Amino acid sequence: MNNSTIRLKTREKANRQKWILITLGFLFFAVILLAPLFTVFYYAFAQGFALFMQAIGNEEALAAIWLTVKVALIVLPINMFIGVVMAWTIAYFNFKGKAFLTALLDLPFSISPVVVGLMFLLLFGLDGLAGKWFIEHGFRIVFAMPSIVIVTLFVTFPLIVKSLIPTMTAQGNSEEQAALILGANTWTLFFTVTLPKIKWALIYGVILSNARAMGEFGAVSVVSGHIRGLTNTIPLYVEISYNEYQFIAAFACASLLAALALLTLGCQTLLGRLQRRKVEKSLHSRTA
Amino acid sequence: MSIRIENLEKHFGSFHALKNINLQFRQNQLTSLLGPSGCGKTTLLRIIAGLEFADSGRILFEERDVTNLSAKDRGVGFVFQNYALFQNMTVFDNIAFGLRVKPRKIRPSEAKIHEKVTALLKLIELEWLAQAYPNQLSGGQRQRVALARSLAVQPKVLLLDEPFGALDAQVRKTLRRWLRDLHQELNVTSIFVTHDQDEALDVSDRIVVMNKGQIEQIDEPNQIYHAPQTPFVTQFVGDVNVFHGHIDEGKLVVGEFSHHINTHTNTTKPVNNQSATAYIRPYELTLSRSPENALATGKITHINAIGFIVRIEIESAQSEQPIEVILTKNAYNSANYQLNEQVYLVPDKLNLFQQMNI
Numbered sequence: 092m093n094n095s096t097i098r099l100k101t102r103e104k105a106n107r108q109k110w111i112l113i114t115l116g117f118l119f120f121a122v123i124l125l126a127p128l129f130t131v132f133y134y135a136f137a138q139g140f141a142l143f144m145q146a147i148g149n150e151e152a153l154a155a156i157w158l159t160v161k162v163a164l165i166v167l168p169i170n171m172f173i174g175v176v177m178a179w180t181i182a183y184f185n186f187k188g189k190a191f192l193t194a195l196l197d198l199p200f201s202i203s204p205v206v207v208g209l210m211f212l213l214l215f216g217l218d219g220l221a222g223k224w225f226i227e228h229g230f231r232i233v234f235a236m237p238s239i240v241i242v243t244l245f246v247t248f249p250l251i252v253k254s255l256i257p258t259m260t261a262q263g264n265s266e267e268q269a270a271l272i273l274g275a276n277t278w279t280l281f282f283t284v285t286l287p288k289i290k291w292a293l294i295y296g297v298i299l300s301n302a303r304a305m306g307e308f309g310a311v312s313v314v315s316g317h318i319r320g321l322t323n324t325i326p327l328y329v330e331i332s333y334n335e336y337q338f339i340a341a342f343a344c345a346s347l348l349a350a351l352a353l354l355t356l357g358c359q360t361l362l363g364r365l366q367r368r369k370v371e372k373s374l375h376s377r378t379a
Numbered sequence: 380m381s382i383r384i385e386n387l388e389k390h391f392g393s394f395h396a397l398k399n400i401n402l403q404f405r406q407n408q409l410t411s412l413l414g415p416s417g418c419g420k421t422t423l424l425r426i427i428a429g430l431e432f433a434d435s436g437r438i439l440f441e442e443r444d445v446t447n448l449s450a451k452d453r454g455v456g457f458v459f460q461n462y463a464l465f466q467n468m469t470v471f472d473n474i475a476f477g478l479r480v481k482p483r484k485i486r487p488s489e490a491k492i493h494e495k496v497t498a499l500l501k502l503i504e505l506e507w508l509a510q511a512y513p514n515q516l517s518g519g520q521r522q523r524v525a526l527a528r529s530l531a532v533q534p535k536v537l538l539l540d541e542p543f544g545a546l547d548a549q550v551r552k553t554l555r556r557w558l559r560d561l562h563q564e565l566n567v568t569s570i571f572v573t574h575d576q577d578e579a580l581d582v583s584d585r586i587v588v589m590n591k592g593q594i595e596q597i598d599e600p601n602q603i604y605h606a607p608q609t610p611f612v613t614q615f616v617g618d619v620n621v622f623h624g625h626i627d628e629g630k631l632v633v634g635e636f637s638h639h640i641n642t643h644t645n646t647t648k649p650v651n652n653q654s655a656t657a658y659i660r661p662y663e664l665t666l667s668r669s670p671e672n673a674l675a676t677g678k679i680t681h682i683n684a685i686g687f688i689v690r691i692e693i694e695s696a697q698s699e700q701p702i703e704v705i706l707t708k709n710a711y712n713s714a715n716y717q718l719n720e721q722v723y724l725v726p727d728k729l730n731l732f733q734q735m736n737i
Contacts, residue, residue: 265463268430269525272450272457273477273532283476287467 128349135346138339146343154320155328155344158236162324163304166243170300171293174251179285181252182259183267193256196249204246208313211242215314234316239324242310247300254296258289291366295359302355306348380441380535380568381406382427387436389422389592396422398592400436409562409569411579414589415615420572421540423589427570428538429453440535456529456567460541462521464513470524471509474499477532499527502561519550526558530565537569543578551575555582576616580604588612610732613658619730620664620702622657622674626650631657631674631731634697638674638726650733658730662705665725666691666716673723677702679716684708691716693724 136143146152181193199207215222215232225232232238266288270280286293308326315322323331325344332341382404389397397419404410412420425431427438429450438446445453465473478492487495500506503523513521522542529537542558543551559582562569573579579586580600588595588603588611596608607613614621624633626649631638640649649655657674667673677695689711693702702724716722 265459265461266465268450269457269459269463269528270465270476270480272428272430272453272455273480273528274451275476275480276451279480283480284465284467 128353131342131345131349134338134342142339143343146337146340147347149340151320151323152328152340152344155323155325156347158239158322159305159324162236162239162243163301165240166247166304167297167301169244170248170251171297173248174255174296174300175289175293177252178255178259178289182256183264196252199246199249204307204309205313207245208242208310211238211245211310212314215241233314234318235322238314239311239322242314243304243307246307246310247304250300250303251293251296254299255289255292258292262288291362295362298355298358298362302351305351382441382536382568382570383437383439384423384427385437385439387423387426387438388434389419389426389431390434396592397426397433400592400594402587402594402597404568404570407566407568408584409559409571409582410585410587411583412570412572412587412589413574413576413579413616414595415574417591418589419592420574420589424538424540424570424572427536428455428457430457454532454535456532456534456537458522458525458529458537458539458542460544462513462518462525462545464521464525464528466513469510469512470505470516471496471500473513473524474528474531476528481532495531499531503527518546519554522546522554526561530567535568537567539569539571541572541574543575544573551578558582580616588615590615607658607730610656610658613730613732618661618703619658620661620698621700622659622698623654624657624697625652625654626733627652631655631729633657633674636670636674636676636697639672640729640731649731653733655731655733657726658732659726659728661690661703662688663726663728664702664704665727666704666706666714667723667725668714670723671725673725674729675702675724676721677724679718679720679722682716682718684711693722695724 147156177196181189202210212233213219215225215238217223217226217233219233222232230237232241266284267280270284275283305324306326307324308330311324312327312330315324315327317323317327317331319331325348329341329344329348332338332344382402384400384402387397387400389395400419400423412423414420422431426433429445429448429452433446436446437444440453465476468476474496475492478487478495481487497506497509500509503526505520505523505527508516508520508524513524516524526542539558543554546554555578571579571583580603583600585597586600586603587597590611596603596612598606598608603612603616607616613619622633624631626632627637628651629640629649631640631649659674670676675695675697677693677697679691680694680701681690681692683690687708688705689708691704691706691711693704695702704724
């Protein structure tokens, strides 16, 4: 065999390997992700659009949807505030215990959601450490919305922080220092200098946090008490419906969650593209 | 506005960054803080600005104690090495920022702000870039905008932290001159941090040489260069050849050579029977073919005769490093030195330092 034949065969082999890997990847993707996703939508609409709307429109389903939205709306601003404050502290300052604090941010992800729910149940429950005080003063925490908000906060707050920290660390705080020296107070400094810088990372974190908040099951399941029409979020309602053989209701609401997931993915991709286009545009219009 | 620093101390954990700094900056002077990396010059500048706080000591702006004031209330201007321009604002908005964030009562009208910013843009010769964004500008342009931004609020003190460090050599030279001219025009007390001695020598009214958190010498550039007071300053500023020896009967003895210390020597009265180190600039050494009053001898190992001056390198037993001598083309041509020739070195002027034997 001469040199060019050897080169050709090597190239062909590399190509073949590439296509085998791509096919394997797609097969995995199809089995683990696409097929189940497709199944959800299929069964939701299998018996027609009218029944789908009916399933979503019934009283319990609507209550579940409304509760999920309410929890998300409460959790969102709190997460944004805590997220920005924590990211600011970790990205811009060095202090003793910083590594520990940063590691703690991963805690909500490493604890099983069921254990998270149990933690708060034990803390705020009837015989709980803090629970007694709340019940005596007439506050219902567990088996009511407050506990759902609390556990959702626990599992979602690191998402915004972790989204902001890399951006803020990379950009540094010299712009903020410059603004301080020019006489800006903290509020002005934040809104005119910092916020525009972290805009994209913040939106990204919010979308991620929101998707997680709406889809959380394990922790919410433990603390909610599953009180129909009152403390069931969409994920809980899906489980209950399925267990009672109300398949259309189950798959209909599941498809809502699936649609939310796809929407989240779409928003992230769109944001990524918009950001890249903005960067390219400004690079192309550089003056000498 | 004059500045006085009293007994300033700063530690970063166990690292002693500033050791008992006492310093005065006179009104309208341009002073450089010159020193190697880690000497504390940037830390000192940032403490004056209010971006860091000292462990102890005082800072006074014209007799007013500002030690505990926040950076926002000190009325200083600061130019960062990496410009720190607001990326999301146009050049115009960047320069106008300081004026726009003033409290409502003392804030000038938008028309006045427009007037002032336009005047500054004219000063830095970048009116045509008013609506551009920082990432569309070159390094030199960004630094000029950063300077204009800090000048917009008419600070009483201008602090510059290695402002030209991130720029290439040609731009650095141009901007350095431009800054000097600007300073003459504006008459603002300015403090300038740099590790580039050419910059400091070129631009400053006065240089403060720092090393390891302490001040080595404060003087005019001319004196710093020609009359360095400590070994560190001698070695740091300008090229220098080092010779170790001792003093015997008023003469400097290096190896088997004995040199009569003449009136051009920069030193306090030499102490007999004590070790001494002589620092000699390359152009203050003369090559000679006779050993009379020489300090060393050696073999010529390298001759660089490109250009107006000639650099000759000599290997010698009297010096650890190769000795560098600079002479004019004429001197070189008339003497016709060759490679591998054995020559003697006679100092015209030397800086002599002696350690006290404790």
